[in-house]
Amino acid sequence: MFRNKLFVVLLIIPVFLSSCFEVIEEITMGKDGTGTMTLTVNFSQSRTRIAAIMLADSIHGYKVPSKQEIQQEMDKTVAQLNKMPGISNVGSTADFTNFVASIHFSFKDVADVNHLIRALLEQYKVKDTNIPTYNYNKDETRFTREYTYSNDVRTQFNQLTNRDKEIFSNAAYISILRFESTITSYSNKLARISKNQQAIIQRLAIPDLINGRTNISNQVQLSK
Amino acid sequence: MRQVLQLLILSLFTGSIGTAQDLANKIPEKALAVASIKSDQLFQLFPIAEFNNSALGQRLLGDFSKRTGGNYKSIEDAGINLSSTIYYYYQKTDSISYNCLLIPLSDARKLETLFNDTTRAKIKQQGGTKFLTTSGKNLIMWNNEMLYVVHGSVSSYFFNDSLTAARYGIRHLSYNDDYYDEPVIDSTTATEDATEVNVDTSAANIAIEAPEPEETVSDIPPPVEETAYTRAQKEQEARQDSIAATWMVAYALDILDKSNPSILNNPAYLRSVDKEALGSFWMEDFQRIYSSYLPYNYLKYTNMLKGYGSINARLYMDKEHMRITGEMALDEDKADAYRKIYNKKLNKKFLKYIKSDSLIGFMSYAFDTESYLKELPKIFSQTYGSFSEEIDLSGDLLSLMLDEKAIARVVKGDALILMTNLTARESTYTTYVYDENYERKDTVQTKMETLPDILCMFSSDDTHLIEKLLKYGISKHKVHFENNVYSLYHSTKNPFNLHVLIKDGIVFMGTSLTDIEQINAGTYKGNLNKQQKDLLLKNNMTMFFSPKNLHNKMPVTEIGNMSETAGKLLGNSGNVYLKSSGIKGNYISAELIADVPNNQENALKYFFSLFNDATKPQ
Known part of the structure; x- marks a missing residue:
């Protein structure tokens, strides 16, 4: 057992250096305001490190959950989402070889997603200081994501140890919005529009989001 | 407490010419742990003038000057004589435990100037000894030769006994009690528990004030309404503190003014002393310390650490190395068991597979598997002595199931x-x-x-x-x-x-x-x-780590991700070794050695620089 732990310790020294992950948010909107959303967290680039961490009981004072615990937690979340008004077809996938997890669902109105995020944050006891809110105005065919940066995020982040901050240093956030109609204009100049003009993508580094150096608000005007 | 800490730092780095005085004879014979630091050796490694000009020295002197309204240019101005040794010791009785610091003085008047006027007004005197109770738990006492700092904590078990509590005027509180007719108890009637410590009872008659509140701080949250219960509880705590303060003064006066049997009568302690060592540490038998913490109803478990004796350690620092040597005493049975287990050498054939010039680290051990398996039941039966029959039986069963020789052939x-x-x-x-x-x-x-x-x-x-x-x-x-x-x-x-x-x-x-x-x-x-x-x-057991080889082998792209501090720390550190050579006499020993890199003057300065690098904000 002791040797096993020693192995893990030796392993963590170098693999700690390569830690990155990506978060992908995809929303597909129908003309009638219904749609689907998929959230994916991909730790594949750090999989050696995660595999090593999962051999240990805890790291840097945090308990390392087992595969079963992660799966149970995901199942619990799926069950909870299924009960939420306006949310249906909830499903999840977890790949413990590449360490990729995703959750997807359909919504009647994109505003239902706002309730969903709030409920999830409450469940995991995360202070909801600045979460994006979504809105779709059917009459004006305008999709908006509103996001106001709050210094609280930076304050909370700064309370982490340097070692824990390092985890976020190479993390990326990708948002893709897909529509049935073509996009006539959009407000966020950091976003890029697709060739068929029906999708919009924004990539950014998570540390920029934490420090308020970038914004994910966007107002997308669609053709009528 | 902050003042006490500052005094300690100051005392570690102060040196002045004075008569050598060794305060070890003031440490009671029944102390459970003793630590010492030779300040003369310390400031040979880090000269006083250099310390005065260092960042830490400047900060300390500035802070002292501000607090006292004085103008301290050198830490020698504090009146502490450190061509001698500073001691810390710990002693425990049934009723109270003491953490004490003994610091030799060269000029007590200089020390007194460290206190501000308000504090100075609270100084009490008895004969040539002056003292100051800084809170219910801390006491500072000094005469012309030494400064004595005591922190006392009353044992929580001591007042659990209702008869003892009543004797000292302590009430066991319950929500059902009426708190308004508290009996008035004179705290001066408190006497030291005489079974463990020899106390001069006349000294216990010195009136001690109830502890005073700490300095007020402006950002204290608004007061919560006090219930009768919490008020009564506070009164009981204040009474306990007052009793403890009385004990502490009596105890401290006894240490300063009398010559009692000292730790120098203890051969195990004397073994820990080495005049070449910069610092030393000694701790009484594990078993004795362990059982002194056990309340009576748990006495059946008191054999848990039987056979493990005192621990001692020494710290050496010179131009090339920092070395810590440690020993633990074992009784005959345990020493015999470990001697057999340690009777094994590393296979010499292993050696041809080591590339010293590029190695990052290693760990080796050599134990005799057969002896280990055979001794295991014995070690257990000593530890769990009170269940000896069951342990004997399970030991026999284990031996029956295991073929020790066969296992030792597979894993030597x-x-x-x-x-x-x-x-x-x-x-x-x-x-x-x-x-x-x-x-x-x-x-x-x-x-x-x-x-x-x-x-x-x-x-x-x-x-x-x-x-x-x-x-x-x-x-x-x-x-x-x-x-x-x-x-x-x-x-x-x-x-x-x-x-x-x-x-x-x-x-x-x-x-x-x-x-x-x-x-x-x-x-x-x-x-x-x-x-x-x-x-x-x-x-029999070794570990080796070369931070420099690890640093050299790290690919540049990954060092980029790594914090600069960690990279610098690895690059500037010398090799570290840990070794244990098994049993000598009835002691099992281990040694930790850190090499000082060539560009560093000595071990102390090296560790200061590592500390500076590690704490530097990024």
């Missing part, structure tokens, strides 16, 4: 684990590409990842069982066999590729296929240096 008990290299390995990961319309497609990409190369070896006279296990792995398609080498490839459960080779009575396990293949072909070239050879062959 010696092993060497080497961290030989860091190797970049290509690894794949899943990510996504997006087409022109931002539709997501899964894709597999590759990246280089650095992993440590580990080579382990252990001796075995009977490798049949291990081979059977590996062959079972082959039949289950988990193990690949080619050219004598068994390979387990990495999976989600095993982040390494692991290659196993059995050769010359040694089982090799390594993450580098090249290493294992070279060992198989007999072309592996080691280059063991003499220092590491001696370290491995003369000790």
Whole structure:
């Protein structure tokens, strides 16, 4: 057992250096305001490190959950989402070889997603200081994501140890919005529009989001 | 408390010419732990003038000047004589435990100027001794020769006994009580528990004020309404503090003014003393300390640490090394058991597989498996003495089931684990590409990842069982066999590729296929240096780490990600060794050595610089 732990310790020294992950948010909107959303967290680039961490009981004072615990937690979340008004077809996938997890669902109105995020944050006891809110105005065919940066995020982040901050240093956030109609204009100049003009993508580094150096608000005007 | 800490730091770095005075004779014979630091050696390594000009020195002097309204240019101005030794000790009785600091003085008047006017007004005097109670738990006492700082904590069990509590006017509170008719108790009637400490009862008649509140702070939250219960509880706590303060004064006066039997009568303590050592530490028998904390109803477990005696350690610092040596005493039975277990040397054949010039680290041990298995029941029966029959029985059962000799043939008990290299390995990961319309497609990409190369070896006279296990792995398609080498490839459960080779009575396990293949072909070239050879062959347990070799092998791209501080720390650090050579006399010993890099003047300055690097804001 002791040797096993020693192995893990030796392993963590170098693999700690390569830690990155990506978060992908995809929303597909129908003309009638219904749609689907998929959230994916991909730790594949750090999989050696995660595999090593999962051999240990805890790291840097945090308990390392087992595969079963992660799966149970995901199942619990799926069950909870299924009960939420306006949310249906909830499903999840977890790949413990590449360490990729995703959750997807359909919504009647994109505003239902706002309730969903709030409920999830409450469940995991995360202070909801600045979460994006979504809105779709059917009459004006305008999709908006509103996001106001709050210094609280930076304050909370700064309370982490340097070692824990390092985890976020190479993390990326990708948002893709897909529509049935073509996009006539959009407000966020950091976003890029697709060739068929029906999708919009924004990539950014998570540390920029934490420090308020970038914004994910966007107002997308669609053709009528 | 802050003042006490500042005094300690100050005293560690102060030196002045004065008559050498050793205060060890003031440490009671029944102390449970003693630590000492020789300040003269300390400031030889870090001259006083240099300390005065260092960042820490400047800050300390500035702080003292501000607090006292004085103008301190040198830490010598504090009146502390440190051509002598500073002692800390710990003593415990049934009723109270004392943490004490003994600091020799050269000029008590200079010390008094450290206190501000308000504090100075509270100084009390008895004969040539002055004292100050800074709170209910702290006491500072001094005469012309020494400064004595005491922190006392009343044992929570002591007042649990209702008769004892009543004797000292302590009430056991309950919510059902009426708190308004408290009996008035004169705290001066309190007397020291005379069974453990010899107390001058006349001294206990000094009136002690109830502890005063700490300095007020402006950002205190608004007061919460006090209930009768919390008020009564506070009164009881204040009464306990007052009793403790009375005990502490009596105890301290006894230490300062009288000559009592001292720790110098204890041979185990004397063994810890070495005039060459910069610092030393000694702790009484584990068993005695452990049982002194156990309330009476748990006495049946008191044999838990039986056989383990006192612990001592010494710290040495010179131009080339920092060294900590430690020992633990064992009783005859335990020493005998460990002597048999430690009667094993590392297999000499291991040595040709060590490349000293590039090695990052290693760990080795050599224990006698057969003796260990045979002694195990004995060690258990000593520990759990009160369940001796059951332990005897299970020991016999264990011996019956295990064939100690057969196991010792499979695993002889010696092993060497080497961290030989860091190797970049290509690894794949899943990510996504997006087409022109931002539709997501899964894709597999590759990246280089650095992993440590580990080579382990252990001796075995009977490798049949291990081979059977590996062959079972082959039949289950988990193990690949080619050219004598068994390979387990990495999976989600095993982040390494692991290659196993059995050769010359040694089982090799390594993450580098090249290493294992070279060992198989007999072309592996080691280059063991003499220092590491001696370290491995003369000790039963060793560890070695070369921060510089680790730093050199780290790929530049990854160092970029690493914090600058950690990189600098590794690059500027010398090698570190840990070794244990087994039993000498009835003591088991271990030693930790850190080499001082060539560009550093001495060990103390080296550690100061490491500390500065580590705490520097990024």
